[in-house]
Amino acid sequence: MTLNTVTFVSVENMMDLVVSTGIEHLLCQLSQYIEQDFRRWDSFDKISRVASHSRNGVIELMPTSDGSLYAFKYVNGHPNNIKAGLQTVTAFGSLSVVDSGYSVLLSEMTILTALRTAATSALAARYLARKGARTMAMIGNGAQCEFQAIAFKALLGVDNLRLYDIDPDATARCNRNLQRFGFKITTCASAEQAVEGADIITTATADKKNATILSDNMIGPGVHINAVGGDCPGKTEVHRDILLRSDIFVEFPPQTRIEGEIQQLLPDHPVTELWRVITAQEAGRIEEKQITLFDSVGFAIEDFSALRYVRDRLGSANRRAQLDLIADPDEPKDLFGMLLRREAQLQQMSASSRE
Amino acid sequence: MTLNTVTFVSVENMMDLVVSTGIEHLLCQLSQYIEQDFRRWDSFDKISRVASHSRNGVIELMPTSDGSLYAFKYVNGHPNNIKAGLQTVTAFGSLSVVDSGYSVLLSEMTILTALRTAATSALAARYLARKGARTMAMIGNGAQCEFQAIAFKALLGVDNLRLYDIDPDATARCNRNLQRFGFKITTCASAEQAVEGADIITTATADKKNATILSDNMIGPGVHINAVGGDCPGKTEVHRDILLRSDIFVEFPPQTRIEGEIQQLLPDHPVTELWRVITAQEAGRIEEKQITLFDSVGFAIEDFSALRYVRDRLGSANRRAQLDLIADPDEPKDLFGMLLRREAQLQQMSASSRE
Numbered sequence: 001m002t003l004n005t006v007t008f009v010s011v012e013n014m015m016d017l018v019v020s021t022g023i024e025h026l027l028c029q030l031s032q033y034i035e036q037d038f039r040r041w042d043s044f045d046k047i048s049r050v051a052s053h054s055r056n057g058v059i060e061l062m063p064t065s066d067g068s069l070y071a072f073k074y075v076n077g078h079p080n081n082i083k084a085g086l087q088t089v090t091a092f093g094s095l096s097v098v099d100s101g102y103s104v105l106l107s108e109m110t111i112l113t114a115l116r117t118a119a120t121s122a123l124a125a126r127y128l129a130r131k132g133a134r135t136m137a138m139i140g141n142g143a144q145c146e147f148q149a150i151a152f153k154a155l156l157g158v159d160n161l162r163l164y165d166i167d168p169d170a171t172a173r174c175n176r177n178l179q180r181f182g183f184k185i186t187t188c189a190s191a192e193q194a195v196e197g198a199d200i201i202t203t204a205t206a207d208k209k210n211a212t213i214l215s216d217n218m219i220g221p222g223v224h225i226n227a228v229g230g231d232c233p234g235k236t237e238v239h240r241d242i243l244l245r246s247d248i249f250v251e252f253p254p255q256t257r258i259e260g261e262i263q264q265l266l267p268d269h270p271v272t273e274l275w276r277v278i279t280a281q282e283a284g285r286i287e288e289k290q291i292t293l294f295d296s297v298g299f300a301i302e303d304f305s306a307l308r309y310v311r312d313r314l315g316s317a318n319r320r321a322q323l324d325l326i327a328d329p330d331e332p333k334d335l336f337g338m339l340l341r342r343e344a345q346l347q348q349m350s351a352s353s354r355e
Numbered sequence: 356m357t358l359n360t361v362t363f364v365s366v367e368n369m370m371d372l373v374v375s376t377g378i379e380h381l382l383c384q385l386s387q388y389i390e391q392d393f394r395r396w397d398s399f400d401k402i403s404r405v406a407s408h409s410r411n412g413v414i415e416l417m418p419t420s421d422g423s424l425y426a427f428k429y430v431n432g433h434p435n436n437i438k439a440g441l442q443t444v445t446a447f448g449s450l451s452v453v454d455s456g457y458s459v460l461l462s463e464m465t466i467l468t469a470l471r472t473a474a475t476s477a478l479a480a481r482y483l484a485r486k487g488a489r490t491m492a493m494i495g496n497g498a499q500c501e502f503q504a505i506a507f508k509a510l511l512g513v514d515n516l517r518l519y520d521i522d523p524d525a526t527a528r529c530n531r532n533l534q535r536f537g538f539k540i541t542t543c544a545s546a547e548q549a550v551e552g553a554d555i556i557t558t559a560t561a562d563k564k565n566a567t568i569l570s571d572n573m574i575g576p577g578v579h580i581n582a583v584g585g586d587c588p589g590k591t592e593v594h595r596d597i598l599l600r601s602d603i604f605v606e607f608p609p610q611t612r613i614e615g616e617i618q619q620l621l622p623d624h625p626v627t628e629l630w631r632v633i634t635a636q637e638a639g640r641i642e643e644k645q646i647t648l649f650d651s652v653g654f655a656i657e658d659f660s661a662l663r664y665v666r667d668r669l670g671s672a673n674r675r676a677q678l679d680l681i682a683d684p685d686e687p688k689d690l691f692g693m694l695l696r697r698e699a700q701l702q703q704m705s706a707s708s709r710e
Contacts, residue, residue, distance in 0.1 A: 008678070010678065010680065011359065011679050011680065011682045012679055012697070014682075015693065015694055015697040016697070016701070018694055019694065019697060019698045019701055023694065045407050050416065050418060052400050052418060052453075054420070054422065054453045054454070055454075056453075056455070057455075058456075059418075059425050059451060059456050061405065061416050061427060063405060063416055065407045065409070065414070070407055070414050072416060072429065074427065074458065076451070076457070077456070078454075078455055081455055081456070081687065082687050086455055086683070086687055087682065087683060087684075087687050088687070090457060090681050092458065092680050096414060096431070098407075098414070099410075099411050099433075100411070100431075100433055100436055101411075101413075101414050101432070101436070101445065102431070102441065103429065103445070108679075108682060110681060110690070111693075111694070114690055114691075141688075142688050143687075143689075143690040147691060173689055177692055177695060323365065324366050324367055325365065325366065325463050326366065326442075326445050326463070326465060327369075327445065327465035328441070328442060328445075329442075331528070332436065332440055332443070333437060333498055333525055333528065334528055334532070335442070335465070335469055335498040336469075336502060336529075337528070337532055338466075339370055339373055339466070340532060342370040342374060343374045346371065346374055
């Protein structure tokens with residue numbers, strides 16, 4: 001590794017990593033990385049993400065560090081982008097060495113965020129859904145949908161999907177994309193129909209407003225709700241009455257209180273941190289009839305795990321490039337001298353081109 | 356511009372921009388951009404930078420937005436890096452469109468930070484130093500030194516430099532690098548000697564501890580102090596007694612109270628915001644004998660201005676590249692479909708290579 005370059009993982013590099021690894025296998029490996037990092041939760045610097053809200057959406061920075069590596073992600077959320085032919089969510093991020101502060105990896109994270117969100121949801125469901133859960137309702141069939149479905153199949157064996165979206169084209173596309181992954185898929189005419197017989201209900205809609213995707217009468221005993229879509233102030237998906245009947249599990253409470261479904265509840269409403277369930281300090285599901293709800297908003301440690309995974313898996317050189325991103329003069333104090341030497345070099349090049 | 360690529364400004368691109376513009380001219384233009392943005396201070400989202408401290412240094416994220424563009428910078432500060440042959444400060448950052456959240460520019464910012472810090476210091480000094488100031492003492496001759504000197508020459512006409520560093524090699528290098536810029540340069544054996552006869556004193560040392568680069572008896576009436584080096588908790592350069600005799604000017608008070616020289620003072624010690632001086636809402640220097648002090652720590656708006664400047668000046672295509680950083684499927688909701696199409700493409704490529 002040279003000092004002045006940063007390994008760059010483009011969108012194409014990321015796609016090639018996913019294709020060559022196989023998405024099911026990658027989601028399993030990625031969830032292991034996330035689980036490892038959740039097991040050492042206390043070793044991380046943790047803050048709520050830093051949000052800049054505007055009329056159309058939000059731009060956020062999500063940093064964290066374990067004292068050895070530092071990661072941050074830039075991510076936006078703009079529900080109206082779809083109308084303009086743009087993605088709702090795009091992201092990129094970087095991994096650095098804490099001891100020197102030098103960045104060593106810069107990566108696309110639009111695809112990686114979809115992967116880590118799905119891997120985290122499935123990881124949570126392994127601790128929270130009923131044993132033997134095979135049927136999942138998916139309400140909201142946007143960009144997250146296929147990733148969630150495949151993660152739940154790979155990690156839990158879910159193979160029966162019930163899809164619903166207010167946009168039938170989204171459902172049709174999701175159905176088509178998932179054909180070869182071995183699911184039985186039912187496309188449904190309503191959210192009510194979708195949840196019939198479901199062990200797990202995943203909500204992943206994108207409207208930036210308080211909506212009621214799930215109302216109280218739709219939720220029977222024993223269900224696990226994987227609430228993915230609500231992730232900023234004023235944006236929720238699940239009716240408050242359902243929250244009051246559920247045992248609620250979260251990533252980082254200070255952030256989830258602001259952004260998650262639980263923004264509808266009192267600030268001291270009891271919730272359980274997922275990492276405490278994973279480390280067996282608190283119970284996950286304790287009985288068949290219990291309603292569990294994972295109030296997923298996405299936390300920086302998941303991005304840290306994802307970048308760490310990508311770094312470890314970037315074996316072959318054709319899955320990355322080197323970016324000339326860090327000014328690193330031969331003599332560290334002589335940053336200005338770099339400019340002088342470049343000027344001399346350019347003059348020489350210009351002189352020889354005139355000869 | 357295509358949607359999925361982000362304009363990339365490498366270290367070499369940045370050096371070529373500086374060389375082709377001329378550093379004096381660039382510093383003048385850049386200070387105008389900073390001044391423009393300081394004049395519309397109220398239109399920015401402002402937060403203190405988000406710092407992650409470790410044993411060796413600090414890694415920071417510095418975001419801001421004017422409602423139309425969003426900028427952030429990643430920057431580290433590691434004083435011990437020099438011993439390992441690394442830069443104390445490295446940086447990179449990005450500019451995005453607020454309405455869509457899409458990033459449009461990714462740039463090296465190690466050189467750009469040195470430029471914007473110098474441009475901001477000289478801008479402040481135009482409002483705070485005595486008219487006709489021509490002599491500047493520079494204590495700390497590290498990576499910032501030449502940039503500061505040239506900015507003060509370009510913006511104020513300072514042409515008499517008095518250099519001192521605990522490392523004589525640093526002073527010699529700075530002297531050598533500045534030879535052709537038209538200064539009279541005196542290399543000094545002590546900080547005390549350096550400040551003799553100086554109208555302006557610039558301190559830019561890098562130790563991460565409270566130091567006393569300037570003690571009270573060194574500061575005569577009428578001097579302007581440009582305190583650049585103190586920029587994190589526990590890192591200061593100027594003796595508290597000097598602060599008590601000075602009128603103190605700052606960028607963003609909540610950040611400077613934590614990071615700047617004024618961390619040595621009570622939290623309600625009066626300071627003046629530089630933008631209020633620039634907009635004539637508050638006085639800058641009002642008399643000859645007054646001691647003024649710019650407690651520079653560096654604020655996100657300066658990076659915003661610098662990225663905006665770079666974007667505007669990137670005329671020719673050979674000063675940038677395009678990075679495949681944003682996953683942008685043809686059908687926005689079909690992120691997963693991108694993966695499937697890439698897989699099909701790779702299979703086809705592999706099949707044709709076997710034929």
